[in-house]
Amino acid sequence: MGGNTREAGRSTASRVLSLFAAFSSVCPVLGLTELARASGLPMATAHRLAGELVAWGALERREDGRYQIGLRLWHTGALAPVHRDLRSVALPYMGDLYEATHENVEIGVRDGSQVLCVEKMSGRHSIANATVVGGWLPAHATAMGKVILAFAGPDMVADVLANGLDRFTPHTITYPETLSHTLRQVRENHIAFSLEEMTIGVAAVAAPVFGPDGDLVAAMGVVVRATANVRALTAAVRTAAHGVTRQLSSAPLPPGENMS
Amino acid sequence: MGGNTREAGRSTASRVLSLFAAFSSVCPVLGLTELARASGLPMATAHRLAGELVAWGALERREDGRYQIGLRLWHTGALAPVHRDLRSVALPYMGDLYEATHENVEIGVRDGSQVLCVEKMSGRHSIANATVVGGWLPAHATAMGKVILAFAGPDMVADVLANGLDRFTPHTITYPETLSHTLRQVRENHIAFSLEEMTIGVAAVAAPVFGPDGDLVAAMGVVVRATANVRALTAAVRTAAHGVTRQLSSAPLPPGENMS
Numbered sequence: 001m002g003g004n005t006r007e008a009g010r011s012t013a014s015r016v017l018s019l020f021a022a023f024s025s026v027c028p029v030l031g032l033t034e035l036a037r038a039s040g041l042p043m044a045t046a047h048r049l050a051g052e053l054v055a056w057g058a059l060e061r062r063e064d065g066r067y068q069i070g071l072r073l074w075h076t077g078a079l080a081p082v083h084r085d086l087r088s089v090a091l092p093y094m095g096d097l098y099e100a101t102h103e104n105v106e107i108g109v110r111d112g113s114q115v116l117c118v119e120k121m122s123g124r125h126s127i128a129n130a131t132v133v134g135g136w137l138p139a140h141a142t143a144m145g146k147v148i149l150a151f152a153g154p155d156m157v158a159d160v161l162a163n164g165l166d167r168f169t170p171h172t173i174t175y176p177e178t179l180s181h182t183l184r185q186v187r188e189n190h191i192a193f194s195l196e197e198m199t200i201g202v203a204a205v206a207a208p209v210f211g212p213d214g215d216l217v218a219a220m221g222v223v224v225r226a227t228a229n230v231r232a233l234t235a236a237v238r239t240a241a242h243g244v245t246r247q248l249s250s251a252p253l254p255p256g257e258n259m260s
Numbered sequence: 261m262g263g264n265t266r267e268a269g270r271s272t273a274s275r276v277l278s279l280f281a282a283f284s285s286v287c288p289v290l291g292l293t294e295l296a297r298a299s300g301l302p303m304a305t306a307h308r309l310a311g312e313l314v315a316w317g318a319l320e321r322r323e324d325g326r327y328q329i330g331l332r333l334w335h336t337g338a339l340a341p342v343h344r345d346l347r348s349v350a351l352p353y354m355g356d357l358y359e360a361t362h363e364n365v366e367i368g369v370r371d372g373s374q375v376l377c378v379e380k381m382s383g384r385h386s387i388a389n390a391t392v393v394g395g396w397l398p399a400h401a402t403a404m405g406k407v408i409l410a411f412a413g414p415d416m417v418a419d420v421l422a423n424g425l426d427r428f429t430p431h432t433i434t435y436p437e438t439l440s441h442t443l444r445q446v447r448e449n450h451i452a453f454s455l456e457e458m459t460i461g462v463a464a465v466a467a468p469v470f471g472p473d474g475d476l477v478a479a480m481g482v483v484v485r486a487t488a489n490v491r492a493l494t495a496a497v498r499t500a501a502h503g504v505t506r507q508l509s510s511a512p513l514p515p516g517e518n519m520s
Contacts, residue, residue, distance in 0.1 A: 013312035016276045020318075020336050028339045052273035058280075060341075069340040071371055076280050077337025078394025079288045080329040081320075087393075095383035099359065111331060121381065123355035133347075134338025 015041060019049055019059075023069055025135050031066045082109055086218055087119050089247050090209070093240040094121050097222060100236050104223040106131050107209070107244075108144040110152050110216075113159035115145045118218065129202050129223045140165050140179055141172050143194040143206035147219035149179075150186035151208055157183070171196045191234055192219075196226050203230040207241035212249045220244060275301060279309055279319075283329055285395050291326045342369055346478055347379050349507050350469070353500040354381050357482060360496050364483040366391050367469070367504075368404040370412050370476075373419035375405045378478065389462050389483045400425050400439055401432045403454040403466035407479035409439075410446035411468055417443070431456045451494055452479075456486050463490040467501035472509045480504060 010018075022030055022038035030038065036046035050067055053059040057072030077083070090107050097105045104122040108115040114136040131137060139145030139160050149157055157179075165174045173179050186192045194204040206221025220241045222233050270278075282290055282298035290298065296306035310327055313319040317332030337343070350367050357365045364382040368375040374396040391397060399405030399420050409417055417439075425434040433439050446452045454464040466481025480501045482493050 011312055012272050013276050013309050013316070016273050017313075017316045017318065020333075021316075023336065023339050025339060025344075028341075028344060049273050052271055053277075056273070056277045056281075058277065069336060071340060071342055071369075071376065073280075073333070074337040074340035074343055075371075075376065075394050076283065076329060077334040079283050079285065080331060080334035081288075082331055083334055083394065084285075084288060091381070092383050092386070095358065095381060095386075098355065099362075099383070102359075109331075111335075116331065116335065121351070121355060123352050123359070126352070126355075134335050134343065 015039070015045065015049060016053070019046065019053060020069075020073075025132060029062065029066050029068045035067060082116075082118050086209075086248075090119065090218070090220065090244045093243040093247075094119065094220070096243075097220075097236060097240040098123070101222050101224065101233060102126065103225075103228075104129055104131065105221075106144060106206075106223060107218050107220045108137065108148070109218045110148045110156065111136065113139060113156060113163055115139055115142060115148055115219070117144075127202060127223065127225050129199060129204075131223065138166060138168070138198070141168050141194060141198040143192045143204035143221045143223075144219035146182060146186050146192035146194070147206045147208045147221070148216065150183040150192065151216035168198050169196055169200050173197065191238060192221075193230060195230070201226050203228065205230050205233050205237050207237045209241050209244045209248070211245075217248065218244075275299070275305065275309060276313070279306065279313060280329075280333075285392060289322065289326050289328045295327060342376075342378050346469075346508075350379065350478070350480065350504045353503040353507075354379065354480070356503075357480075357496060357500040358383070361482050361484065361493060362386065363485075363488075364389055364391065365481075366404060366466075366483060367478050367480045368397065368408070369478045370408045370416065371396065373399060373416060373423055375399055375402060375408055375479070377404075387462060387483065387485050389459060389464075391483065398426060398428070398458070401428050401454060401458040403452045403464035403481045403483075404479035406442060406446050406452035406454070407466045407468045407481070408476065410443040410452065411476035428458050429456055429460050433457065451498060452481075453490060455490070461486050463488065465490050465493050465497050467497045469501050469504045469508070471505075477508065478504075 018039035022035050032047055036043045054061050057070045059067045060070040061067055094105045098121045102123055104126045106120045108117045117131045117133050117135055120131050120133050137145055139149045161176050167174050190208055192206050203226045204221055204223040206219045208216055209218040209220055211217040222237055278299035282295050292307055296303045314321050317330045319327045320330040321327055354365045358381045362383055364386045366380045368377045376396055377391045377393050380391050380393050397405055399409045421436050427434050450468055452466050463486040464481055464483040466479045468476055469478040469480055471477040482497055
């Protein structure tokens, strides 16, 4: 099925997917040579496939001849449940939290051993932080990450420990025992903090969002200046996360129904 | 290259893309039979390709055996410039506008003859409206759409007229002459309204966002109850749209640099 070129062993779909995988938040724009190298495809194959993806709208060709992810792939990705369901339910509660704090309000889900940020709301005066929607955050150094780690189960903790607890600031938790102790507190109190553990000058507080079956679905939190009274935000963050949990339980969507 | 099955005439990439195209906001969850029918692929091919897409993370298989768009495709789509660049620049200004109005704040771009909603911010007390992030709106019946139509050039107007001016409410503009007149006003005043033209009880106001070259990039607006004084929001919407325009011109991103 794969044709008789030198990538004959690769499946039909894998060559298309390898082109998508070449793009990242570090390299969102790629020339043909970079695209071929990153995808492991011969130049001619990469060129032909990229042309088909451009014609469909999955990629766009810029005026400088380089490629970027296209509008239609963005639209298609937005059909994922994490966007359609979780984000739609959470957004009004994030709005409430934003009004109460005027700071960065974020929601994230587990993706392997990391946190994938699903939505972020911030104002012009909110403190700049590391979170990008669609980007990943380390689990052990962020408030959302600690919430997810605390409730995701031991396999995620094992993965995170196996990857090593990278030190981002002098305040990052780097001892497994300290992390275990912290996660136990998060499980008890349903709240997690990051006090300059990811970025100096930045603090965060996050709370868990549960699904109708009681499993953790997401973590929701606020990122503020380290000089702010982050503990005073606990009630607001808990309230908003409870609101999303309640909404997820009370209004199960008929499959195929959109919420907005 | 395409193998010797009965879809031999179709290219490698087109079969994968036809699986993506099977999903829509109306049908975000599909069984294998529906997937094969919508993509025009034989069941066996659809099953095999869907399996590869699930393995990569482009699709997810639910407990009920049906398929939905996966986390990794969502993440890949979020690398599109419309999300990475426009959305990141606009979000703080949308936050300001949300605080000023407590209503739905939206930003959209042209996609063919329609408006694709790129971001929406709303609170629990905002009025429910038709906009879904990643979804399309008709150009002639919405405030964002009129802004885009007014500045997008005559080819878009011709497309919209060729498709016919669908009537959504008794207030929808359905005469080409009325639309032309309205678009002329939008070009003069840099502001557009929709007064119950898309949904009864809902009004909107939108303003243009321009790129560094002076071309229209997006429309940004607020959707409120029709009983609200929508014209009083003009200044706030203009100010926010100007802010995004200024930011897009003043801080061109080095390609590959992320903004958050």
